[in-house]
Amino acid sequence: MKSGLSFLGILFLAASTSYASDPAYTPEDLATAKQLREQALAGSPAWDIVESLTTEVGPRMAGTAGDAAAVVWAEAKLQELGFDKVWKEPVTFKSWSRGHERAEVVSPYPQPLAITALGLSVGTGGKPLEAEIVAFKSLEDLEAAPAGIARGKIVFISKRMTRHRDGAGYGPVVGARSKGAVEAARKGALGLLIRSVGTDSNRTPHTGMMRYEDGVKRIPAAALSNPDADLLENMLKRQKPVRVRMDLGGREEAEYTSYNVIGEITGAELPDEYVLIGGHLDSWDLGTGAIDDGAGIAITTAAAAMIGQLPERPKRSIRVVMFANEEQGLVGGKAYAEAHKDELDRMHTGAESDFGAGRIWKFSSRVREEALPLVSQMVEVLAPLGIRYGDNKAANGPDLIPVRKLGVSIFALHQDGTDYFDYHHTPNDTLDKIDPEDLNQNVAAYAVFAWLAAQAPIDFGQDLAQEQE
């Protein structure tokens, strides 16, 4: 199923001319898609799935008891929902524990600060770290600053995230979280504090993964909530040295084996070919992982389960993959690609739900040109859900990056993320942040997508990566 094709300016798919020779869905397949859509809007198992996961398991950071409980929960839930096959595939990684975390301004205005350690950060060595703050407006400002500017100090990066439907505010600030500790250490710093990567104004700082580099000192790194970052900025405006004490207990723990948990609705005609949908089963430890990514698990599991309730099995298989340890480095996604790398031609296409529980408003593809008429037909069925076509450059779904880089076709069902970064990676990631109707709109879209993708009369293409990146 190889097809090295070019994608020349196919921007307005809906307007493209159709020809008698174009591939097309049967009226029956389209009717079933519409039926799935309406059925999901009227009610789907998704809410019960995410309620169950957040209530009965809750926080499930990779390598913790919650991770193990989530794997048990996932296998049982997929069985209960009538999947034809349920199995798990090992995913091994070094785990990390958070330990305690505290910070306070020591002088000139003693006050506690609400912080949380960035994921994978080292601790402060069993005792508090106290130092003067040196502030930078952005990671770029820190990078551009003279060598030694932070010697013996704690670097504070204050750049604020902006709110956008598509999460466009994330990119400009997340570097401070992922690379800030390395840059600060290069400038001589003893520790790093960043303004949370988040759009809220709650005292619930946002965690998230950071990285060290070989040869650069590993310094402890934490995020301040937005109000605490404001407070520190207001103190610094007074032009007196501000000293902060931070005490972090984070550390690397032993190697741990978790699992990608997989449920399959087995196809009737081409059972070895499959459409992959899914989300990630792990969460950060601070919340109950409702929007990140209980929602994605629930949406995709519910969509596949509804297809599994149809009188006939789809043409191709539908595989729900609940990826392990996305949060600490796409570990489950990489493990999946590695385990299946010699048979990726069996993966017809895929889509991951990992951007909360907001309504889907845009649909993007990454297929060969010959398949675009099929995408156009999908878009027609999705349109009543308030979804429009984006382009043929779909790149979303973190756990699908590894297979996409190997050339597999993917789709992206873009969710409204306006509020997503209010809660992302905080204690506030809880069930009440999910609107059941929005959740069902997501299920409707995934059911339509997964069903029609499974019924496609031609393949969607492989080796697409080169043209796309």
Add this chain to the structure above:
Amino acid sequence: MKSGLSFLGILFLAASTSYASDPAYTPEDLATAKQLREQALAGSPAWDIVESLTTEVGPRMAGTAGDAAAVVWAEAKLQELGFDKVWKEPVTFKSWSRGHERAEVVSPYPQPLAITALGLSVGTGGKPLEAEIVAFKSLEDLEAAPAGIARGKIVFISKRMTRHRDGAGYGPVVGARSKGAVEAARKGALGLLIRSVGTDSNRTPHTGMMRYEDGVKRIPAAALSNPDADLLENMLKRQKPVRVRMDLGGREEAEYTSYNVIGEITGAELPDEYVLIGGHLDSWDLGTGAIDDGAGIAITTAAAAMIGQLPERPKRSIRVVMFANEEQGLVGGKAYAEAHKDELDRMHTGAESDFGAGRIWKFSSRVREEALPLVSQMVEVLAPLGIRYGDNKAANGPDLIPVRKLGVSIFALHQDGTDYFDYHHTPNDTLDKIDPEDLNQNVAAYAVFAWLAAQAPIDFGQDLAQEQE
């Protein structure tokens, strides 16, 4: 200045007929009031005051180092703003410390719970308390339940606060906080958990004062955040025993002397008579006390300071009182009434700002009937601020309850509290929750009120309590 009069149905003040014999403000006094209003809207010192208090002092729970720092801050700030006299009056009480606080579900679904101890609660005795949950929909349901129903258990009261502009949702739920531990102990409970008295959905539980009763066992009491209360409810729906472990370190500490800090703009004609405006200087420990009650301190201090900047002193004095320890039992308000009880005829009237920083939308009085034409004139000056008249039964301002009960005239400038209970008594009570323009609208209203009250050609009445309650 005694006047025992009845108040018969004066509901529509603005429509009341005016007579030549009615007391009236001079055109000059009204012009000055309008000038103060416009000046405050254009910019007042209030934002800088609350920014200074929250940044340089921050949390200032009664009896803590923050309390002491706030008293020093307050005296300096009043001096700096040009008040004619600044002094402090002692307020003594037993202080309380929070210590540690943690809770978790032990079984059947182990998860951490976000809790905070209710103010004045005892701890769990140096070790965690673990017991099964017995749930009640409200304090009333607990009261009505059979004796012994909670024996050996932790009572959970799940009633949810509703959102209203005037805070009407507070009354129906705050009893669970203040009296829940006594009622639970009477039914044999070992501890109390309540759903937070709050309208938000953040993992930031709301503290607030609770009470014990002599002869009833003192059991530890804490609030769950709304999402945590939801979680506990969802677990309980599964009809399995839910066991919770809570570990609280709260305890009564030594006697402490704080201060009501007072600043006076001294009147030109009747310097011994005064209009009291103010707020409370203490806060809970969790946030920086921006809306509760840094805003009230800032609004009233700014209003008085602006009057102090006029070319002439007002007729009567204007006294800003920053009350000590409101949160743990109106201690400063009671101390003020006690210290001044033999000279309360000098207190012309008063108003306290203690409901956040939302815009003022209603103005209520508690004056003798003869003074109502003056109130009507005040309302005319306030109307362009979007403020309408309420009634002559003003009762707001917790620290003024003790003087009101002794018959002193008061006013109420009702703020929009729609969002107030999202942040009230939580870590989220921080500066970013205040809108500078709304704050200035408050200053405008307080400046108009304080100025015109000070200029009143007749007294507003005393011994009003009996008729009103």
